[in-house]
Structures are given as structure tokens and as C-alpha cells.
Amino acid sequence: MDYRKMWGELGMDVETHDNLCAALPPAFTEIYLSQKNRPEGMGFWDMVVADIHGIRPAELIEERKKGRKVFGTFCLYVPDEIIIALNGIVTGLCGGSEFWVPDGEKHLPKGMCPLVKASLGAYYGRTCPFFRVTDLFVGETTCDGKKKAYEIMSQDAPVYVIDMPQMKRDEDVVKLAREYRKFASKCEIVTGNSLTIDKLNEAIRITNNKRKAMQRVYNARKNADNIPISGKDALLMTQIAFFDDPVRCAQMCDKLADELEERNRRGVSVFDKGTKRIMVTGTPLAIPNWKLHHIIETSGGAVVCEEMCTGVRYIENLVDEDGGSLDDVILNLARRYMKNNCSCFTPNPGRIEDIIRLAEEYHVDGVIDVNLKFCTTFDTEGILVEKALKEAGIKVLGIETDYNDGDSEQLKTRIQAFFEML
Amino acid sequence: MKRIGIDIGSTNAKLALLDEKGIVLHLLAQETGFSSLEACNSLLGRLGEFGIDVSECRIASTGYGRDIVKNAERRITEISCHAKGAARIFSRSDFLLIDVGGQDTKVISVRRGEVEDFAMNDKCSAGTGRFLDVMAKIFGLDVGSLVELASKGRGTSVGISSLCTVFAESEVISLIGRAVPKEEIAYAIVYSIAQKVASQAARISADDSGVFLTGGMCENAFFVEMLSECLKKRVVTDPKARYAGCIGAAMFLETPMN
Numbered sequence: 001m002d003y004r005k006m007w008g009e010l011g012m013d014v015e016t017h018d019n020l021c022a023a024l025p026p027a028f029t030e031i032y033l034s035q036k037n038r039p040e041g042m043g044f045w046d047m048v049v050a051d052i053h054g055i056r057p058a059e060l061i062e063e064r065k066k067g068r069k070v071f072g073t074f075c076l077y078v079p080d081e082i083i084i085a086l087n088g089i090v091t092g093l094c095g096g097s098e099f100w101v102p103d104g105e106k107h108l109p110k111g112m113c114p115l116v117k118a119s120l121g122a123y124y125g126r127t128c129p130f131f132r133v134t135d136l137f138v139g140e141t142t143c144d145g146k147k148k149a150y151e152i153m154s155q156d157a158p159v160y161v162i163d164m165p166q167m168k169r170d171e172d173v174v175k176l177a178r179e180y181r182k183f184a185s186k187c188e189i190v191t192g193n194s195l196t197i198d199k200l201n202e203a204i205r206i207t208n209n210k211r212k213a214m215q216r217v218y219n220a221r222k223n224a225d226n227i228p229i230s231g232k233d234a235l236l237m238t239q240i241a242f243f244d245d246p247v248r249c250a251q252m253c254d255k256l257a258d259e260l261e262e263r264n265r266r267g268v269s270v271f272d273k274g275t276k277r278i279m280v281t282g283t284p285l286a287i288p289n290w291k292l293h294h295i296i297e298t299s300g301g302a303v304v305c306e307e308m309c310t311g312v313r314y315i316e317n318l319v320d321e322d323g324g325s326l327d328d329v330i331l332n333l334a335r336r337y338m339k340n341n342c343s344c345f346t347p348n349p350g351r352i353e354d355i356i357r358l359a360e361e362y363h364v365d366g367v368i369d370v371n372l373k374f375c376t377t378f379d380t381e382g383i384l385v386e387k388a389l390k391e392a393g394i395k396v397l398g399i400e401t402d403y404n405d406g407d408s409e410q411l412k413t414r415i416q417a418f419f420e421m422l
Numbered sequence: 423m424k425r426i427g428i429d430i431g432s433t434n435a436k437l438a439l440l441d442e443k444g445i446v447l448h449l450l451a452q453e454t455g456f457s458s459l460e461a462c463n464s465l466l467g468r469l470g471e472f473g474i475d476v477s478e479c480r481i482a483s484t485g486y487g488r489d490i491v492k493n494a495e496r497r498i499t500e501i502s503c504h505a506k507g508a509a510r511i512f513s514r515s516d517f518l519l520i521d522v523g524g525q526d527t528k529v530i531s532v533r534r535g536e537v538e539d540f541a542m543n544d545k546c547s548a549g550t551g552r553f554l555d556v557m558a559k560i561f562g563l564d565v566g567s568l569v570e571l572a573s574k575g576r577g578t579s580v581g582i583s584s585l586c587t588v589f590a591e592s593e594v595i596s597l598i599g600r601a602v603p604k605e606e607i608a609y610a611i612v613y614s615i616a617q618k619v620a621s622q623a624a625r626i627s628a629d630d631s632g633v634f635l636t637g638g639m640c641e642n643a644f645f646v647e648m649l650s651e652c653l654k655k656r657v658v659t660d661p662k663a664r665y666a667g668c669i670g671a672a673m674f675l676e677t678p679m680n
Contacts, residue, residue: 390539409486410542413486413499413501413542414542416499417499417500417501420498420499420502420537421501421502421536421537421538421539421540
């Protein structure tokens with residue numbers, strides 16, 4: 001289907017956007033469709049990617065016509081539950097490709113992480129429909145680069161910023177709950193709806209169900225003797241979950257999980273015996289950033305777990321569903337989100353504990369700690385992560401990379417050498 | 423069957439021919455130049471001079487150009503090959519290995535003859551042979567002569583602070599503009615790279631019995647001295663050490679593929 005008319009009506013730079021539309025299908029064919037023995041359930045996500053800027057934006061446009069509001073988010077600490085409870089729609093935003101970086105560099109310093117540069121580039125370059133259908137951009141203070149980028153963006157876009165605690169003491173959980181309260185008030189104004197305990201409980205169930213369904217897919221990846229799905233495919237599922245309707249997302253993930261569980265029973269694997277089971281940890285991999293997974297999975301390895309925002313951090317830990325008062329329920333929300341171990345916290349021992357636990361749960365042969373250039377907190381925390389893993393007897397390779405492919409050959413050598421070492 | 427190891431590096435291509443017992447018969451090297459494929463074919467062709475029929479030999483390849491070596495039955499990264507080759511050259515099984523290559527510098531911890539851990543520089547050329555290459559060109563010298571010149575500049579207070587090759591080049595040019603004696607500038611250059619390599623090595627745990635240097639820089643005595651100073655450990659090298667990669671590759675043909 002041709003969405004160019006729709007993109008034009010959204011005020012997008014359709015001609016520049018055409019270049020992205022032209023580049024994506026061959027990349028997806030090479031990286032994804034060339035894989036052997038993929039689960040049939042991936043057909044849904046293949047279909048979504050084929051019209052990634054068409055199908056879902058068109059749905060969002062229809063929902064907005066009915067009066068619903070769209071909230072564009074950049075981070076896992078934004079409580080989807082509050083937005084959903086107010087009949088709002090949560091969507092992820094573009095930011096995972098080198099394509100958007102040059103436009104970002106027109107508005108930001110060059111020495112910033114590519115994720116932030118690409119996000120602002122997609123906004124200012126008018127080359128991402130999700131930015132065009134968003135009623136409120138929800139930021140958060142998880143990194144210095146983002147904090148300042150939101151200031152720049154807020155000069156001509158509606159931006160709301162959630163102030164994150166930096167430590168994980170009890171009072172910090174209370175502080176986050178207060179922030180969520182304020183955020184809820186803002187969402188009430190934007191949507192024109194009032195937050196009720198019933199609506200919030202229902203939204204918690206919806207969001208928990210999505211996490212549970214995604215977790216089932218991840219659980220299937222824990223099988224020590226069989227790899228029922230490639231890391232690339234699991235990553236794609238996770239990346240698209242940020243954009244999809246949560247109920248449909250849960251249905252599709254459940255269906256995929258059924259198939260993967262069956263594959264595990266029958267011993268149907270995507271990879272040959274002897275393929276190294278790898279966990280990647282570190283900075284997020286926003287769609288369509290598939291570079292690292294592709295190098296790993298064409299060098300004798302398979303990614304079986306991502307300790308990332310585009311990975312277990314997004315799905316682990318459920319919100320307690322036995323709430324009480326509205327204040328109690330919001331505190332429960334804060335409790336759940338504070339279990340998420342982002343490197344923006346100090347100290348952050350929970351993340352190292354997570355990595356060591358996950359290495360065991362997913363039976364990994366080695367860990368690759370990846371840092372997007374200029375992410376100071378993950379980069380620095382990487383030193384502690386690598387030290388802790390070595391002490392725990394887990395092999396680890398630290399790498400720093402960017403969106404562009406300039407370092408692919410060097411990465412390949414490093415990753416192959418790492419596999420030779422395992 | 424005789425075994426050939428080919429190491430197609432970014433600057434030089436090297437070849438080792440080992441006999442059935444693993445004894446090194448020939449070592450060859452030449453510049454890689456523009457075509458890795460031509461360099462590879464030329465090295466193999468030169469074996470004809472020794473009466474070797476390449477089609478009668480088994481081949482393993484390594485180095486960034488390892489994939490272009492057509493008849494290689496094994497392709498192994500230079501990290502594993504350098505470790506294996508160095509273990510043979512230095513007759514050790516536990517050591518810290520530093521390889522200063524043309525486009526990357528590797529620090530490898532070797533335990534029981536196997537790679538235990540390693541670190542590599544990022545994609546930029548800071549701390550690599552290329553850095554010295556670029557600097558030598560400013561002086562109209564080759565790397566060997568630049569390092570020799572540096573040995574006469576000891577005790578200078580001049581330093582190069584930029585890690586980036588391009589920025590360091592500007593720094594060197596401004597030092598030239600200030601009429602700083604060229605041996606002092608040369609010293610600052612060699613010292614800066616030795617320091618960069620040493621700090622990279624510090625990321626790899628090193629309770630080692632020895633530190634060995636492989637790669638093209640092993641022939642520059644003053645560089646080895648500087649590196650020893652920066653590491654506060656004696657760095658040992660060997661004239662054969664630049665061939666560690668190709669020797670290691672050939673040795674991989676001794677072990678069955680897992």
C-alpha cells in the first residue's frame with residue numbers, strides 16, 4: 001500500500017523519507033529474510049516491518065480522529081499504565097538508524113550518543129511519522145544528553161519531563177511515585193479524562209499481560225539444548241513491542257511463544273549444535289539497529305538474551321495487581337519501575353546481579369557488553385560489569401560502537417576472536 | 423602435508439611454511455598494498471622459488487584479509503593466531519602478548535597456550551603502527567628511522583597529548599613551527615604511542631611471567647625499550663615475532679576443528 005499521501009498530510013519530508021523506505025527492505029532481506037528455519041510466527045513482525053511507517057501510524061491517525069491522544073516515549077521509566085488508564089496510546093519513536101543522525105547533528109553537538117542524535121534528527125528532519133502523530137513527548141532525566149535535548153525540543157514541541165531519582169533508597173521510590181502522580185495529572189489534562197482506580201488496575205493488567213507474553217518468548221530462549229528463535233528475531237519482536245497496541249502485542253507474542261515451546265519439545269533449532277550462546281548487555285538497540293546481532297549471528301554465535309532496555313529490562317518485573325487506593329497503586333508502579341537497573345543510578349549493583357543471574361538462566365557461553373559511543377554511564381559502568389563477570393568466571397567482551405557500519409570488520413574480528421576463546 | 427599460514431595484515435602480508443612436523447621452513451613478508459588478493463597470490467607464488475607446490479599444501483589464513491585467501495581450509499582471527507604463534511616463538515604458555523599492528527593494537531593474555539582475554543584499540547588508528555607511519559611521513563622518514571631518531575631525543579620535556587592521529591599530526595606540525603629539535607619531537611611521538619599501548623595493556627590483568635611483543639614494531643629496539651619503561655616490565659621480542667600471526671595460523675592446522 002502507498003502511504004506517501006498520508007506522510008505528506010502529516011507534514012513529513014516525503015522525498016527524504018523515500019530514501020529510508022528504499023534502504024530498509026534490502027537491509028531487512030539481507031539481515032532477516034536470509035535466516036534459515038525461522039519460526040512461522042515471525043510473519044506478523046515481517047509484515048509490520050514491511051510497512052513500519054505505514055500500518056501503525058495509520059492506526060494512530062484513526063484513533064486520534066476518535067479523540068484519543070498519542071504519547072511518544074523515549075525510555076522504559078515512563079509508566080505506560082497511566083497513559084493507557086487515561087485512554088491514551090503509548091508509542092515508541094524513531095532513533096535507531098544512522099539515517100537520522102546528520103539531521104540530529106544540525107541541532108545537537110556531534111559528540112553525543114547516536115540514539116539521542118537520531119531521535120532529534122527524526123523529529124527535526126520530519127522523517128518519522130511517529131513524531132508527527134504524537135500529542136505529548138514524554139521525556140525523563142536518565143541521561144544528561146537527553147535532558148538537554150528535551151530542552152531544545154521543547155522550544156517547538158510539547159514535551160513533559162519526568163524527574164528520575166538517581167539512587168535507589170526507599171525515599172527515592174516515594175519520590176518517583178510523586179513524579180508519576182504529577183505525570184498522571186498532566187496526562188489527565190492532555191486526554192481530558194480522569195484517572196480512576198478501576199481504569200488504572202485494568203491498564204496494569206494489560207501491561208502485565210504484555211510483559212508476561214514477551215517473557216514466555218524469552219523463557220523459550222532459556223532452553224540449554226535448543227535455540228528455537230534467533231536473537232535477531234527476538235530483538236525485532238521486542239523493538240516493535242514499543243510501537244504496537246499492547247493487547248495485540250501480547251496475543252502475537254503468546255502465539256510465537258506457543259510455537260517456540262513446541263520447537264523446544266521437538267528439538268527444532270535455528271542454529272547448529274556448537275553455536276555459542278551469547279548474552280548482550282548495555283545500551284539499547286532501537287529499531288532498525290540490528291548490526292551487533294547480525295555480526296554475532298553470522299560469526300558462529302547466537303544471541304539468547306539481551307540485558308538491555310530493548311530486552312529483559314522492558315519485560316521483567318510485574319506491577320503488583322492487588323492495589324488498594326490510587327496512591328497505593330501508583331506506589332506499586334514506582335516500585336516496579338525502580339526494579340529496573342539503568343546505569344543512570346548510583347550505585348547500581350542490581351544490574352550486575354541481573355547479568356550474572358541471566359547468564360545462568362539463559363545458559364550463556366559468553367557475554368558481550370556493548371556501549372553506544374558517548375553513553376558515559378553505561379561506558380563507565382562497563383568497567384565494573386566486566387570486572388564482576390570475570391570474577392564470576394563468565395567470559396566477557398567489551399565493545400563500543402556506533403550506528404554506522406564503519407567498524408563492522410573490526411567488530412567481526414573481535415567477536416570471532418571472542419568465540420574462538422570460548 | 424606441508425602447512426601454510428598466511429596473515430594478510432593492513433600494512434604487511436606475511437606467510438609461514440611449516441613442514442609436517444611443524445618446523446618453520448620459510449618466512450616471507452611483503453607490503454599488502456592496494457590489493458590483498460595480489461599480495462596473497464604473490465606470497466604464494468614466491469614459494470615456487472623454493473620448489474614448493476602450493477596445491478600440495480594445506481592453508482590457513484588470518485589477518486583482516488583472511489577471507490580473500492581462497493584455498494584456506496581454516497580462517498582464524500589474528501588474536502588467536504598471534505597467541506599461538508607467540509607461544510611457539512617464545513616457548514612459553516603463560517604470558518602477556520602485545521601486538522602493535524598496522525591498524526590495530528592487541529593486548530592478549532595467554533594461559534596454557536590459549537587466549538584467556540584480550541583488548542583491542544577502537545576503530546581509530548590511535549596507538550597503532552599507522553600512527554607512527556603518519557608521523558614518520560611528516561619527517562620524510564620510515565618508521566624505523568623515526569624510532570632511531572627518537573632515541574636521541576631522550577630527556578625532552580616536549581610531549582604529544584592528542585590520542586587522535588589527525589590531531590597529533592597538527593600538534594607535531596606546531597612543534598616543528600616552534601623549532602623544537604626533531605629528535606625531541608620524534609621522542610615525544612614514540613613515547614606517546616608506548617604510553618597509549620601501555621594503558622591499553624593495563625585493562626588486561628597481567629600477573630604474567632613475561633611480556634612479549636609481536637608485530638612489525640618488534641624490529642625497533644628503542645620502541646621496545648620505551649614500551650618496557652611505560653609498562654615497568656621488561657618487554658621481550660624476537661626477530662621472528664612479526665611472523666607470529668602466520669606461524670600461529672599454520673599451527674592451527676595441527677589441531678582438529680571443533
